[in-house]
Amino acid sequence: MSVSATGAVRLSHDEEVMGTVVSFRILSYRCGDGALLAAIGEVCAFLHSVDDTFSTWKPSSPLSRLRRNEVGIGDVPEEIPTVLALCEEARVLSGGWFDPWAMPGGVDPTGLVKGWAIEQAVGLLSAAGVEAAILNGGGDIAAIGSPEGSSYWPVGIQHPWRPEALACVIAVEAAVATSGSYERGLHLVDPRTGRLSREVASATVTGLSLAVCDSLATALAVGGDPVWERIVDLEGYEAYMIRPDGSEVASDGIVFAR
Amino acid sequence: MKKYPAVIGATLAGLAGILTFHSKATTGSLSASLGATKAGPAQAGATATKPASASQPSSTQPSDTPSTSTAPTAKGSIPPAQSSPAQSSQATVAPASPASSGPRSAVGAAEQYGYGVISVKVTVSGSKITDISVADLQTAESYSQQLANQVIPMLRNEILKAQSLHVYGISGATYTSDAYAQSVQSALTKLHFA
Numbered sequence: 001m002s003v004s005a006t007g008a009v010r011l012s013h014d015e016e017v018m019g020t021v022v023s024f025r026i027l028s029y030r031c032g033d034g035a036l037l038a039a040i041g042e043v044c045a046f047l048h049s050v051d052d053t054f055s056t057w058k059p060s061s062p063l064s065r066l067r068r069n070e071v072g073i074g075d076v077p078e079e080i081p082t083v084l085a086l087c088e089e090a091r092v093l094s095g096g097w098f099d100p101w102a103m104p105g106g107v108d109p110t111g112l113v114k115g116w117a118i119e120q121a122v123g124l125l126s127a128a129g130v131e132a133a134i135l136n137g138g139g140d141i142a143a144i145g146s147p148e149g150s151s152y153w154p155v156g157i158q159h160p161w162r163p164e165a166l167a168c169v170i171a172v173e174a175a176v177a178t179s180g181s182y183e184r185g186l187h188l189v190d191p192r193t194g195r196l197s198r199e200v201a202s203a204t205v206t207g208l209s210l211a212v213c214d215s216l217a218t219a220l221a222v223g224g225d226p227v228w229e230r231i232v233d234l235e236g237y238e239a240y241m242i243r244p245d246g247s248e249v250a251s252d253g254i255v256f257a258r
Numbered sequence: 259m260k261k262y263p264a265v266i267g268a269t270l271a272g273l274a275g276i277l278t279f280h281s282k283a284t285t286g287s288l289s290a291s292l293g294a295t296k297a298g299p300a301q302a303g304a305t306a307t308k309p310a311s312a313s314q315p316s317s318t319q320p321s322d323t324p325s326t327s328t329a330p331t332a333k334g335s336i337p338p339a340q341s342s343p344a345q346s347s348q349a350t351v352a353p354a355s356p357a358s359s360g361p362r363s364a365v366g367a368a369e370q371y372g373y374g375v376i377s378v379k380v381t382v383s384g385s386k387i388t389d390i391s392v393a394d395l396q397t398a399e400s401y402s403q404q405l406a407n408q409v410i411p412m413l414r415n416e417i418l419k420a421q422s423l424h425v426y427g428i429s430g431a432t433y434t435s436d437a438y439a440q441s442v443q444s445a446l447t448k449l450h451f452a
Contacts, residue, residue: 012447014367021367023443025426136427147426158430169425178430204429 004148008132011036017047018114019057020138026125027132027147039128043121050117053077056108067106083109083116090215095230097223098215115177115214118142142175142210154257160202160242167202167242171255175210179203179217180242200224201244206254207237364448365393366441380445390442 002010009031013024024043026036053076055061062076073081087100087109100109118135122142125133132145134153143153152171159167160180170176180202203220205213220227220239231239231251238253250256361383368377374397381389 014444014447016367021369021444023427023447025447134426136429139429141427141429143426153426156425156428158428160430166425166428176429180430202430 006148008148009033009036011040013040013044015044015047017044018051018117018137020114022047022118022121022135022137025134026130027145028130030131031129035129039125039130042128043124046124047117047121050079050113050120053079054083054109054113056105056110063109067108083113086116086211087112087215090212090219093212093230093234094216094219094223094227097219097227111218112211112215114138115140115142115175116211119175119210140177140210140214141172143172144174146173152255152257157202157204157240167248168240169257170204170206170240171257172206174206174208175213176204176206177210177213177217179214179221200241201246202242204240205231205237206239207234212237361388362449364445366443366445366448368394369441369444376441378441378445380442380449382446382449387446 004010004027006029008027008029011024011026011028011033013026015022015024024040026040028036031039052058052061054063056064056067058064062071063080065071066073066076066080073084084100084107087098087107090098090112091100098111100111101107114137118137118140119142122133122135122144125135126144130144132143132147134141134143134147139158141153141155146152152173154169155172155176156166156169157178180200200221203217205217205220207213207216216227216231216234216237216239220231220241224241228239228241228249231237238251240248240250240254242248361381363379363381365379366377368375374395376392376396377394379389379391379393380387
């Protein structure tokens with residue numbers, strides 16, 4: 001907690017949840033520190049509940065039980081049908097390149113749920129009166145407001161081959177997600193072939209909804225050009241990608257910081 | 259034709275672009291003496307992740323906060339046992355008095371990556387990161403240790419070089435670098451830096 005020159009309260013928090021660390025950076029003129037800590041507590045409780053509901057690692061999670069057909073869609077927490085409906089929207093938006101139903105082991109919304117949860121989390125902070133915040137969950141970033149002295153949040157994009165370097169810094173207003181075949185070993189599955197994909201080295205999508213950015217970044221990393229065309233035609237979303245040969249492409253609305 | 263409106267250019271194996279990018283951004287702000295003073299990564303074994311320096315008694319003055327009129331109601335108070343903001347939110351380091359403050363250090367959280375666990379110690383002075391060293395590194399095999407020993411100095415140099423970027427987060431993730439960046443970030447969080 002600190003107070004900036006302009007009188008804003010600044011607060012940072014790291015929460016270990018969903019197999020990663022979610023970093024909070026919060027800036028508020030209206031909220032006192034007590035209200036901010038209460039809001040952070042509420043958000044963290046929400047993130048843990050999402051983890052408990054959607055974990056594919058925990059055999060007893062409602063999603064795991066649904067995947068094993070032990071329970072029906074009517075017997076699981078309402079967040080699951082909500083997220084699956086978003087998955088279906090993302091599947092259509094991506095032209096089928098994002099497809100949680102094509103995953104081995106049954107429906108797996110993992111490619112969207114973290115982004116969705118972090119998007120919900122900044123929504124909760126906003127509802128609690130927070131004016132500006134940026135949350136980063138393992139590279140999935142959602143923000144409200146803007147930092148002091150700027151109209152956007154500068155966000156670094158991890159370079160796909162040089163882990164110690166950034167590929168670029170882009171201006172983010174609401175959400176950004178990056179996916180790529182370099183992450184955690186070749187973990188992206190081409191839904192058409194069931195095989196691992198290496199079409200695009202690094203795929204970044206910015207836009208209004210982190211759930212959409214998250215799923216479309218995954219789709220872009222797997223699908224390449226056809227997905228690229230869909231995203232640049234999509235109102236409110238922009239894309240940036242690095243090809244396996246090292247060339248970079250950005251859509252018109254991507255703003256590079258510095 | 260909306261396709262590929264802006265081809266930014268090919269980076270020769272990624273390297274040239276990055277170096278250009280960094281040199282543009284830093285304009286020589288990396289002083290050669292950075293970190294030359296510290297013992298460096300070999301100093302493993304300091305496993306404490308919450309050093310005393312990050313938990314000094316707070317002198318934060320809530321009286322400065324503009325909490326007068328519109329403190330919004332947080333929906334429902336949090337059950338103290340469940341969520342844990344109090345234990346890791348750092349309301350600890352003295353409020354920023356940027357220019358005058360001397361060097362301060364914090365050890366970032368121990369982060370797991372594919373081949374081990376790493377935590378780093380970050381020292382800041384004023385508004386600059388002056389040193390990053392490895393507080394703890396545990397790897398399962400000697401090969402991973404070797405690899406980490408090669409990678410970590412590069413990570414450190416890049417962060418020292420790139421610090422003037424003022425990035426609010428990094429999108430994307432890899433094994434070692436992700437853990438390293440997360441640990442740096444959590445150390446900076448403890449220091450209320452940037």
